Amino acid sequence: MHEILMPAKINIGLGAFSEVASYASSLGTKALIVSDPVMAQIGHVQTCRDYLEQAGFSCAIYSGVETEPTDRHVDEALAICREEQCDVIVALGGGSCIDAAKATAAMMTNTGYIGDYVGGVKKFANRPLPLIAIPTTAGTGSEVTKVTVIIDTRRDVKMMIAQPELVPQVAIIDALLCMSCPPSVIASSGIDALCHAIEAHWSRKANPLSDGWALQAIALLIKHLPVCYAKKGDAEDFAQIALGSMLAGAAFSNASVTLIHGMSRPLGALFHVPHGISNAMLLPAVLEFTSAYAQERLAEIGRVMRPDLADSGRERLSGAVMEEVRTLCRLLNIPNLRDWGIDREAFDKAIPQMAVDAIASGSPGNHPRAVTASDIEALYRFCYDYEFKKEEGAAR
Structure with missing residues (x-):
């Protein structure tokens, strides 16, 4: 017997990025965009914001994820998500951004520290906030997985958390976003x-x-x-x-x-x-x-x-x-x-x-x-x- 987990919806094709607002509007009322400085610099974050706001969907932005996602990034994104009262998360970037967004979505509705959930010792009691994952690299596949990997900055250890609740609700795969990668x-x-x-x-x-x-x-x-x-x-x-x-x-x-x-x-x-x-x-x-x-x-x-x-x-x-x-x-x-x-x-x-x-x-x-x-x-x-x-x- 094998249980298969996938996002409820996958939109794959050139130009699919432009559909983000239609998915967001079906999941919540205000989005937190989780991204990184490079995506902000080259304009992808602003494009995402434009797509959302042109459809009348408000949003906040956290673009602080660096090369590898850490518990500090999760805490920073959580603070903005709570303050802005966001109820859906849009992850825009490579696997680091998507992993940080997964952890943020989960910890918005669950208690404790993200590391508490390593190895399934503690289960997510509540469903995370809805997550739309938009990869800008072709590699991690995090947009369709139940896995997030977050660095514990106190111990310099990568924590792998794998639970079904971490699968995004929506994956948008637009190869045009990958073409600017070095x-x-x-x-x-x-x-x-x-x-x-x-x-x-x-x-x-x-x-x-x-x-x-x-x-x-x-x-x-x-x-x-x-x-x-x-x-x-x-x-x-x-x-x-x-x-x-x-x-x-x-x-x-x-x-x-x-x-x-x-x-x-x-x-x-x-x-x-x-x-x-x-x-x-x-x-x-x-x-x-x-x-x-x-x-x-x-x-x-x-x-x-x-x-x-x-x-x-x-x-x-x-x-x-x-x-x-x-x-x-x-x-x-x-x-x-x-x-x-x-x-x-x-x-x-x-x-x-x-x-x-x-x-x-x-x-x-x-x-x-x-x-x-x-x-x-x-x-x-x-x-x-x-x-x-x-x-x-x-x-x-």
Whole structure:
């Protein structure tokens, strides 16, 4: 038995952003727009406000979300939402903005601290405020998931909260909003989406629907992501990676992520590596670590990535997946941990606690290969100066 969760309404297509007011007016009377300084600077926040106000819908704005969403951002957005008496939230931005908006919507109607809800120890007793999620990057898929990840600024820990109430009521996916992203953001968000899809497909919680979404997402991302990163893509290419991101988000939200995300969260929290980049730094090595334990699943991915090898055996196809991923990381200029500038001594010192935090996240428990803290420590060390070459020598 598999329970599938998705937003009640999804509007996907070029120009869909202009429909925000029609959805907002069906959900409440005053909106809080949750966004970030970049979206404010390039005019997307003002455009959203214009769409709402031209339809006679009043709104307030919080545009303070930075690279990663923190409990401080949630508190700041909450203060404005309460003061302005908003009853619907519009999230406009990348996954950080959407995650902050999810937490804000939930804490407007529930008690305590957002961290109280980690691991399902405490359940949301009341439905959050209605949320409209409008992604401006093609990567996190947060617009269709039941997950929010918020940094606890007191402990430097990324808190993952996954509860059905966090699924937005409406997702608006307009690829025109993604076209202004710089290449670094396209790479970071796109590789995050690819990780979502790969992990969802080999997850122990995979199901027939998530499998279909994951494989379609992989096909779209592997084809269109390099083109968009090189800024050679047109609106249709961006539409395809936006669709791939959404499908990957739906897949992992209903099947879970695994070891890559479990290791990525503490890495990002302690060393402030953007989430998608930290996933990419780990992805090839984790593929090597996992390949012998998920060959059939990787073979299915290989047939999508390399249809010309569709009649090959499982070992050849799983090897092709690793080759394609390494190639993609090189094309997207993904650095290893050393080249990112992380001090080796500080990194080595942090490894034992990062391994503990990774296990505690729960995600490694869904991995197709049983994982110990010692395995994770060895993988962190292996990834520090990993080179994205065709033959690496394997993390076994």
